[in-house]
Amino acid sequence: MNGLLHMHGPAVKKLLGWKIGEDEEKWCEKAVEALVKKLKKKNNGCGTLEDLECVLANPTPNSRCITIPKSLDGRLQVSHKKGLPHVIYCRVWRWPDINTQHELRSIETCSYPYESSSKTMYICINPYHYQRLTIPKGLNSSMPSPQPAPSPSNTIWQSGSSTASCASSPSPSVFSEDGELQAHQRPPPFRHPKSWAQITYFELNSRVGEVFKLVNQSITVDGYTDPSNSDTRICLGQLTNVNRNTTVENTRMHIGKGIQLDNKEGQMHIMITNNSDMPIFVQSKNTNLMMNMPLGKVNRIPPHSQLCAFEFNLFFQMLEQSCNDREGLNQLSKHCFLRISFVKGWGEDYPRQDVTSTPCWLELRLNVPLAYIDQKMKQTPRVNLVEPNSTIFPESTINVTSAKALCAQENSVLTTFENDDERHQLSSALSAGLAAKKMSLGQMFVDGHRLPQCQTQDRTILRASPCLDPTTGFTTDDKHTDNTFMFQNWADTEPSASFWQTDVESCIALGISQFEKRNKKLNDIQCDYDKSPANAKALDMWNVGVACGRLPEFQ
Numbered sequence: 001m002n003g004l005l006h007m008h009g010p011a012v013k014k015l016l017g018w019k020i021g022e023d024e025e026k027w028c029e030k031a032v033e034a035l036v037k038k039l040k041k042k043n044n045g046c047g048t049l050e051d052l053e054c055v056l057a058n059p060t061p062n063s064r065c066i067t068i069p070k071s072l073d074g075r076l077q078v079s080h081k082k083g084l085p086h087v088i089y090c091r092v093w094r095w096p097d098i099n100t101q102h103e104l105r106s107i108e109t110c111s112y113p114y115e116s117s118s119k120t121m122y123i124c125i126n127p128y129h130y131q132r133l134t135i136p137k138g139l140n141s142s143m144p145s146p147q148p149a150p151s152p153s154n155t156i157w158q159s160g161s162s163t164a165s166c167a168s169s170p171s172p173s174v175f176s177e178d179g180e181l182q183a184h185q186r187p188p189p190f191r192h193p194k195s196w197a198q199i200t201y202f203e204l205n206s207r208v209g210e211v212f213k214l215v216n217q218s219i220t221v222d223g224y225t226d227p228s229n230s231d232t233r234i235c236l237g238q239l240t241n242v243n244r245n246t247t248v249e250n251t252r253m254h255i256g257k258g259i260q261l262d263n264k265e266g267q268m269h270i271m272i273t274n275n276s277d278m279p280i281f282v283q284s285k286n287t288n289l290m291m292n293m294p295l296g297k298v299n300r301i302p303p304h305s306q307l308c309a310f311e312f313n314l315f316f317q318m319l320e321q322s323c324n325d326r327e328g329l330n331q332l333s334k335h336c337f338l339r340i341s342f343v344k345g346w347g348e349d350y351p352r353q354d355v356t357s358t359p360c361w362l363e364l365r366l367n368v369p370l371a372y373i374d375q376k377m378k379q380t381p382r383v384n385l386v387e388p389n390s391t392i393f394p395e396s397t398i399n400v401t402s403a404k405a406l407c408a409q410e411n412s413v414l415t416t417f418e419n420d421d422e423r424h425q426l427s428s429a430l431s432a433g434l435a436a437k438k439m440s441l442g443q444m445f446v447d448g449h450r451l452p453q454c455q456t457q458d459r460t461i462l463r464a465s466p467c468l469d470p471t472t473g474f475t476t477d478d479k480h481t482d483n484t485f486m487f488q489n490w491a492d493t494e495p496s497a498s499f500w501q502t503d504v505e506s507c508i509a510l511g512i513s514q515f516e517k518r519n520k521k522l523n524d525i526q527c528d529y530d531k532s533p534a535n536a537k538a539l540d541m542w543n544v545g546v547a548c549g550r551l552p553e554f555q
Contacts, residue, residue: 530542
C-alpha cells in the first residue's frame with residue numbers, strides 16, 4: 001500500500017494507516033479520499049476530520065458522531081460501486097468482510113444512525129457507533145463476498161426453465177434437518193391474503209386498467225388481446241389508454257409472449273421467465289441482496305431466460321432478525337414490491353433514471369410477505385406513542401386545523417393506523433360516530449400530508465417521482481407511528497390530487513363509503529375545507545371526525 005500513498009494528501013495517508021485488511025486497496029483509498037473531501041467542505045452536521053482521526057487512534061463507542069450529508073438514494077458512489085456510507089467505512093476500518101447493512105446495528109448513543117437516516121439529512125459513519133450482528137449461516141451461504149456490481153450483461157439469470165431454482169441455503173435455526181421450515185417457526189399470517197400477489201400495469205407514469213389479483217400459482221402476462229377472464233393469463237393488449245403515445249405503442253408491439261410468473265409450490269419462491277423476443281428489466285431488492293448488489297439495481301433478463309425474483313427463505317430470516325425493530329420492518333416491506341419493465345431499462349446503467357420513464361412496466365406486490373410483516377409489526381411494541389386512543393366527533397364538520405386543535409385539547413396528536421387491526425378499529429369508531437349523527441357515510445382526518453414539493457398544481461411534478469408514488473409522495477408528522485401499511489391502503493383511484501382554486505388535495509382522511517373499493521380506505525382531501533369544495537352534497541366527503549394518539553407522559 002505504501003507505494004500508492006504518495007498520490008494522496010496527508011489526511012488521506014493518515015486515515016489509510018488505520019485501514020483493516022489488505023483487500024481492495026484502491027477502492028478503500030478512493031473511499032477515504034471521498035470522505036476527506038466531504039468532511040473538509042461540510043458546513044453543518046456533526047464531527048470533524050480531527051474527530052475521525054481521534055476515534056481511529058483511540059477506538060471507543062464513547063466518541064462523537066461523524067456525519068456526512070445523505071444523498072438522494074442514501075448511497076455513496078466510490079469508484080465503480082455504490083454502497084451505504086456506514087457499511088463502506090465499517091469495512092474500511094473495522095470489518096473488511098462485511099456484506100450488507102443487515103449485519104450492522106447502531107449503538108444507542110448514536111444521534112445520526114442509519115436506522116433513522118430517513119428522518120435526517122445526515123448519517124453517522126463513525127465505525128465505532130455500529131455493532132456487528134450475528135447472521136444465520138443460511139443467509140451468509142447465499143451471499144458471495146463483496147464484489148463490483150455487475151454490468152447489465154452479467155448472468156444472474158438462467159437460460160431456459162428446466163434447471164432454475166429459487167431456494168437458498170437454509171438456516172439451521174429456522175429450518176429442520178430436511179430443509180423445510182419448521183412449523184413453529186413459520187406460522188401462517190394472521191389474516192392470510194386471498195391472493196398471493198397483485199399486478200398493476202403502468203405506461204410511463206400513468207396506471208392503465210385495474211389491479212390484477214393473482215390467485216393461481218402460475219400467471220402469464222403477455223401483449224395479446226384474449227378477452228376471456230382467465231386466472232392464469234393477463235393480456236395487456238386489450239387495455240386502452242387515450243393518452244398513449246407512439247413510444248408506448250411501439251413498445252407494446254414487442255411485449256409479445258411477455259413473461260411468466262411462478263410461485264413455486266405456493267411457497268413465495270418467485271421465478272420470472274422472459275418468454276418474449278426482447279429483454280425485460282427487473283428490480284428486486286430481495287434478489288439484489290442475495291447477489292450482494294446495490295438494493296436499487298435493475299437487472300436485465302434476456303429473451304427466454306429467467307430470474308429468481310424473490311426468495312422466501314432469505315425474507316423470512318430477515319424478518320426473524322427484525323424483532324422489535326420497527327424501522328427494520330419498514331425497510332423490509334420495500335422488498336415486497338418488484339418492478340418489471342418491458343424492452344426498456346432504467347437506473348444508473350441506462351438513460352432513463354426512473355421506472356416511470358419507461359414505456360410499459362408492471363409493479364408486483366407480494367401480499368403474503370407483507371402479511372407476515374404486518375403480523376410481526378403488531379407484535380413489536382411502539383416507541384413513545386400508544387395505539388390510536390381516541391376518536392373525536394364534534395357537532396359540526398371540521399377542517400384539518402380544527403382536527404389538530406381537537407387532539408391538542410386532549411393532550412394528543414393527530415395520528416393514523418399502522419396495521420390492519422388499527423385500520424378496522426378506526427373504521428369501526430368512524431361508523432359509530434356517523435351513526436350517532438344519524439349518518440351512514442363520511443370520513444375522518446388521520447395524520448398525513450403531501451411532501452412540500454408535491455403540494456403543487458404542476459402536473460409534471462405530480463406525475464414524476466417521488467410525488468407519483470403514493471407510498472413516497474406523502475409523509476406523516478407522527479414519527480412514532482409507522483406509515484408503511486397506511487400508504488398501501490388508498491381508495492380506488494386515489495390519491496387523485498384534485499385541484500380547487502390554487503390548492504391541491506394534500507391532507508388525508510379515512511372514509512366510510514357506499515363503494516366497496518373506497519370503503520375503509522384513504523382519500524387525499526383539501527386541508528382547509530370541512531366538505532368537498534367541488535361537491536358539498538357528497539356526504540362521503542364530509543369530514544366529521546379525527547383520530548388522535550396520546551404521548552406516554554399523558555397516560
